Amino acid sequence: MFSSAPYTMHERLPSLDSNSDWSRLIQAYQAMALIRCFDKKAVNLQRTGQLGTYASCLGAEAITVGAGLSLENHDYFVPYYRDHATQYLRGVPLYQILQYWGGDERGNAFPAQTPAVRDLPNCVPIASQLTQAAGIATKAKLCHESAAVLATCGDGATSRGDFYESLNVAGVWQLPLVVMVNNNQWAISVPGRLQTASQSIAHKAEAAGIEGIRVDGNDLPAMLDVLDYALDKARHGKGATLVEAVSYRLSDHTTADDASRYRKASELHAAWQREPVARLRQALVDAGHWQADQEKQWQTHCQQEVDKAVQTYLQQPPQVPTDMLDYLYETLPESLQAQRTVLSEHAGGRHA
Amino acid sequence: MHSAQRDSQVAIPLNLVEAINRALRQAMEDDDSVVLLGEDIATNGGVFRATEGLKEHFGLRRVMDTPLAENLIAGMSVGMASQGLKPVAEIQFMGFIYAALEQLISHAARLRNRTRGRLSCPLVIRAPFGGGIHAPEHHSESTEALFAHVPGLRVVIPSSPARAYGLLRAAIACPDPVLFLEPKRLYRLQRLPVAIDDEPLPLDRCFTLRAGEDVSLISWGAMIHETLAAADQLAEDGIKADVIDVATLNPLDRDTLIATAGKTGRVVIVHEAPFTGGFGAEIAATLASDALMHLRAPIERVTGYDTPMPYFAMEQQYMPRVERIVAAAKRCMAY
Numbered sequence: 001m002f003s004s005a006p007y008t009m010h011e012r013l014p015s016l017d018s019n020s021d022w023s024r025l026i027q028a029y030q031a032m033a034l035i036r037c038f039d040k041k042a043v044n045l046q047r048t049g050q051l052g053t054y055a056s057c058l059g060a061e062a063i064t065v066g067a068g069l070s071l072e073n074h075d076y077f078v079p080y081y082r083d084h085a086t087q088y089l090r091g092v093p094l095y096q097i098l099q100y101w102g103g104d105e106r107g108n109a110f111p112a113q114t115p116a117v118r119d120l121p122n123c124v125p126i127a128s129q130l131t132q133a134a135g136i137a138t139k140a141k142l143c144h145e146s147a148a149v150l151a152t153c154g155d156g157a158t159s160r161g162d163f164y165e166s167l168n169v170a171g172v173w174q175l176p177l178v179v180m181v182n183n184n185q186w187a188i189s190v191p192g193r194l195q196t197a198s199q200s201i202a203h204k205a206e207a208a209g210i211e212g213i214r215v216d217g218n219d220l221p222a223m224l225d226v227l228d229y230a231l232d233k234a235r236h237g238k239g240a241t242l243v244e245a246v247s248y249r250l251s252d253h254t255t256a257d258d259a260s261r262y263r264k265a266s267e268l269h270a271a272w273q274r275e276p277v278a279r280l281r282q283a284l285v286d287a288g289h290w291q292a293d294q295e296k297q298w299q300t301h302c303q304q305e306v307d308k309a310v311q312t313y314l315q316q317p318p319q320v321p322t323d324m325l326d327y328l329y330e331t332l333p334e335s336l337q338a339q340r341t342v343l344s345e346h347a348g349g350r351h352a
Numbered sequence: 353m354h355s356a357q358r359d360s361q362v363a364i365p366l367n368l369v370e371a372i373n374r375a376l377r378q379a380m381e382d383d384d385s386v387v388l389l390g391e392d393i394a395t396n397g398g399v400f401r402a403t404e405g406l407k408e409h410f411g412l413r414r415v416m417d418t419p420l421a422e423n424l425i426a427g428m429s430v431g432m433a434s435q436g437l438k439p440v441a442e443i444q445f446m447g448f449i450y451a452a453l454e455q456l457i458s459h460a461a462r463l464r465n466r467t468r469g470r471l472s473c474p475l476v477i478r479a480p481f482g483g484g485i486h487a488p489e490h491h492s493e494s495t496e497a498l499f500a501h502v503p504g505l506r507v508v509i510p511s512s513p514a515r516a517y518g519l520l521r522a523a524i525a526c527p528d529p530v531l532f533l534e535p536k537r538l539y540r541l542q543r544l545p546v547a548i549d550d551e552p553l554p555l556d557r558c559f560t561l562r563a564g565e566d567v568s569l570i571s572w573g574a575m576i577h578e579t580l581a582a583a584d585q586l587a588e589d590g591i592k593a594d595v596i597d598v599a600t601l602n603p604l605d606r607d608t609l610i611a612t613a614g615k616t617g618r619v620v621i622v623h624e625a626p627f628t629g630g631f632g633a634e635i636a637a638t639l640a641s642d643a644l645m646h647l648r649a650p651i652e653r654v655t656g657y658d659t660p661m662p663y664f665a666m667e668q669q670y671m672p673r674v675e676r677i678v679a680a681a682k683r684c685m686a687y
Contacts, residue, residue: 076435109468118435121467125458131427132459138428139435142387142413165424172419327465328504330472330527333556333603 010215012222020221022289028069028220029284030298032061032277035085037302038094039251041310042101046255050314052103056251057082059218062276063152063182063245065089066223070231071150073115076140078133078151081122082182086152090116094309095316104319105327127157130166130179137175137240148234150178150227156187158204159195167208170240177240178230182217184249189262205242217245218276221283250275321347363545368538371513371546372402372478375520376440378548380410383438386524389416389425390442399444400480400539426452426477430459433475433529440524446481446533447490453498460529461504473529476520480536482574482624483671486664493661494573494625499531500601500634506530506555507601511538511576514546515553515599522552530555535574555600558608564592567681568612570635571622572598575672579622582677591685601631606638613639617648618684622677627655649687652680 039058045051057064060082068089071077077090084097091114100107100122108121120136123129133151140147157163158181170177181201185192198204205212211233215226223245230241248271252259259268284290325332325340332340366374380386388403394417397404407415418425422443429439443449456477463473483492500507508523508530510516516534523530561576562583571579576597583593594612598604613619619639621632636651654672662670 078431105466105468108466109470117470120431120434120471125454128427128454128459131424131455132431132434134424135428135431135433135439136435137431138416139432139437142437161421162423162427165419165421166427168421169419169424169428323468324465327469328462330464335556335603335606 010213010222010226012216012219012225022287024069024224025221025280025284026289028065028224029277029280029290031065031068031085031089032220032280033298034302034305035061035065035088036277037299038084038097038306038309041306042098043251043255045098045310051098051101053254053256054101055081055254057084059184059248059250059271059275060182061085062220062223062280063180063217063247066220066227067150067152067180070224070227071115072147072231072235074145074147075115075231075235076133076136076147076149077116077119078129078136078149079120079122080126080129080153080157081124082154083152087116087119090114090119092116093312094306095312098309098313099316102313104316105323106316106319127153127160127162129153130157130162133177133179134166134169134175137170137177137234138173140176141173146235148176148178148231150180150231152180152182154187155181155183155185155192155195155201156190157181158201164204164208167205167210167240167242171209174237174239176234176237178227178234178243179240180227180243180245182247183244184217184247186249186253186259186263188253188257189259200244202242202244208242210240210242212242212244214244214246217247218274218279220276220280247276248274362548364548365543366513366517366546367540367543368510368513368516368534369400369402369540370543371517372520372534373404373406374546374548375517375524376403376406377409379440379521379524380406380414385436386438386440387414387416387432388440388442389418389428391418391420391425391444393417393442398442400536402442402478402534422448422451423455426455426460429475429477430455430463430473433460433473434463434471438474438476438524440476440478443477443479445487445491446479446495447493449477449479452477456499456505456529456531457502461502464528465504472527474527476523476530476532478532478534480539481533482535482537483661483667484537484574486667489663492664492667494623494656496533496573496601497625497629497631500631502602504529505602507533508555509533509535509573509599509601511535511573511597511599513544515559515597517546517548518551518553519555519599522555525552526555533573537574538577541577556603556605557600558605559597559599560594560608560612561597562593562595564594564616566592566616567618567620567684568594568596568616569620569622569677569681570596570598570609570612572601573624575622575624578672578674578677581674582681585674585678586681591681593681598635604634604638606642609635609638610642613643614646617646618681619647620652620654620677620680620684622654622672624656624671626658627653628658630655649684652684654680
């Protein structure tokens, strides 16, 4: 049926070839282990009332780390809300990621002098970031930048018009855009088979006239291969790519969700057998590039880094209540001064 | 308060859509980061010809015909604006703007706020709005109040060629997102002198079009035309009207509105949009609290009816007419 289909399945683990860039794979493993440690802590913080609703990235580590390592500094990253490792690798400190999920917009004020400074913040309204990514890709093309734009979304997002509208314009205008779908099988409680009758999400690239690649999202080396290829293609003006990274959401949708209401324990158990962090660790160990003592030291390091981030997060001074008005316009309109005064008086200064 | 008349050495006669075109051209000449996007705006020059000749002058890289998707146009504009471009997007008719609502409300209006100033969104969305030109269904709506309710989104409505030029230049120069609503009934109504200079008009001030001490007529957009005609009729009966063009619904120049109510004590608010929850209600509420002791009569609102904009066979029955405005003003005088 798809005789000229652009879609291909790309899978590499466990047969890593001898040309693998082992230092990059070790770096990737370290980031994956760190973000898993962070993720566990973040869920615990929410359970103890120290964080708001949090979207876990458990099971998506190869995807979000792969994105962070494949992006170059001058590229643009346009996330949905489950790519904490990508944000971290782009220069957002872990405490600031907690600050965002702690209900504080200062978590989106990414530090200057890092690649993240131009990146868009997390996008909660599903798929609406994709049209924005197409706009950024248009800007990169108009300004003759050799930069790529990587936008991410979940499988549920592929049901929205925004998804198709973005792929469509990327095809027409040959935009330097890569849209990566984390197909983790579940959009909260709705499984993929109820989202689409398409043979795969990657096939949806066909209608937009762009290349679609399906990749094992639990396979870090495969993720790097595919993203390196797609981003490089974008940077060289060779058009857009849809990447479907097939994974499994090992967590609840967010901390506000209880997946046991709609998901079989046996399915979850089976998915854990393919989880990406242990899989890459085993491949590194088997190849003789990662030892037990390294593992122990790295886990200790991760715990220390996360504990430090939590400390920094909890020690941040409260926001000034008037910030909610002061950052709305470049200059606060005169007509809002009266409201600002009321807010300032009733919020009791800095201790709202 | 700003006078509608502007001193200038260079004033040329333009109709409203020509003034829009002129403002776009001048903004693009002055600033390379200004780009246009929308449906049918490049080769066709826009269905109302607002962008006529701009593709030929600035090229397809800066005047972009997009695929037919309003949500895409708005989302791409947000993305471009977040990275330093100044997109000026055309939504072909306001009746089609609702697909872009999520981008305007959830993203454009709050990007600066939610990144605490790290990113901003200096886009302009232009859309022809309002009825009276016998257009197809969904081509004649006036839903400005929906947008004026959104914090962070500026809503600007010109009512003359000069204000179209000056306000659009200001909107494009503005570092905040602006919804620029063009009263299409006025597009080709008349040519009036437009000052072509670099001084933009303020985006937070009403314009006093006529001064009088008996009654305040407050309006915006195409209805300014009926409102001025009503003021003429009232003058024949010796009633002198203050005529205020609100022009910027958000932010709202409450001071000018309170001042005119304080001066005349009688207020008629005129808008084409439906009555309930229309922007006139916000103005009436402002005056009821901040000018109460000066009011000599209940505030009158002359508006469209609480019905969908009728298809064109009945649109004249829907639109507020001069007689209704005059009658409302006389009720105020007789109270």
